[in-house]
Amino acid sequence: MKYSALNDEPVVLHSYRPSWRHQFRTEARWLTRHCSTVFRLEHIGSTSIPGLSAKPIVDMLAGVANNEQAISLVAELRDCGYVYYREFETEIPDRRFLIKRNCCGERIYHMSVVIQDSLAWRRHMDFKHCLAADSDAGRRYVQLKRQLERMYGTDRKSYGDLKSDFVRVCLSRGPRSAESNLRVNRSVRARF
Numbered sequence: 001m002k003y004s005a006l007n008d009e010p011v012v013l014h015s016y017r018p019s020w021r022h023q024f025r026t027e028a029r030w031l032t033r034h035c036s037t038v039f040r041l042e043h044i045g046s047t048s049i050p051g052l053s054a055k056p057i058v059d060m061l062a063g064v065a066n067n068e069q070a071i072s073l074v075a076e077l078r079d080c081g082y083v084y085y086r087e088f089e090t091e092i093p094d095r096r097f098l099i100k101r102n103c104c105g106e107r108i109y110h111m112s113v114v115i116q117d118s119l120a121w122r123r124h125m126d127f128k129h130c131l132a133a134d135s136d137a138g139r140r141y142v143q144l145k146r147q148l149e150r151m152y153g154t155d156r157k158s159y160g161d162l163k164s165d166f167v168r169v170c171l172s173r174g175p176r177s178a179e180s181n182l183r184v185n186r187s188v189r190a191r192f
Contacts (some may be wrong), residue, residue: 007155008156017056034036034079038064042060044128060109101191112151130170
């Protein structure tokens with residue numbers, strides 16, 4: 001499937017499911033048995049945070065020591081049923097992006113392979129921690145995603161691009177008071 005076709009798949013959010021955590025753990029165990037490249041695997045994205053609505057796709061972050069290990073891990077992940085999309089590197093050059101689908105062709109896993117402790121690693125982990133530590137930020141993020149789902153439910157690229165302002169603000173401020181959360185919420189929503 002080409003990169004442009006991936007963006008045509010509809011965005012459908014689901015209420016939080018505790019099974020997402022189990023799904024991550026099951027896949028993580030399976031991957032550690034089938035991949036010889038040493039890597040650290042983290043559950044990221046909205047499916048990793050109890051209470052947040054999300055697309056029913058478990059996002060994972062694989063951290064490796066260097067580019068050679070990244071190349072090796074991508075090859076092993078491809079052998080495990082993941083499809084590598086080099087085109088996504090134009091958006092985030094330090095990340096290799098892969099997707100795994102179920103037997104019905106639905107996305108079930110997104111995998112980002114990055115150098116552990118790199119800027120890309122820290123951004124993914126910091127955003128997860130921001131949402132987990134600040135329930136108001138999590139609530140506002142879900143509100144934004146629901147609004148974008150209604151407006152751009154058949155345009156994944158716009159859906160993702162329009163979330164990026166919220167992510168940048170969250171990363172720049174980290175956990176913050178409820179009062180500053182309201183100011184950030186107004187500035188992000190002003191685009192709509």
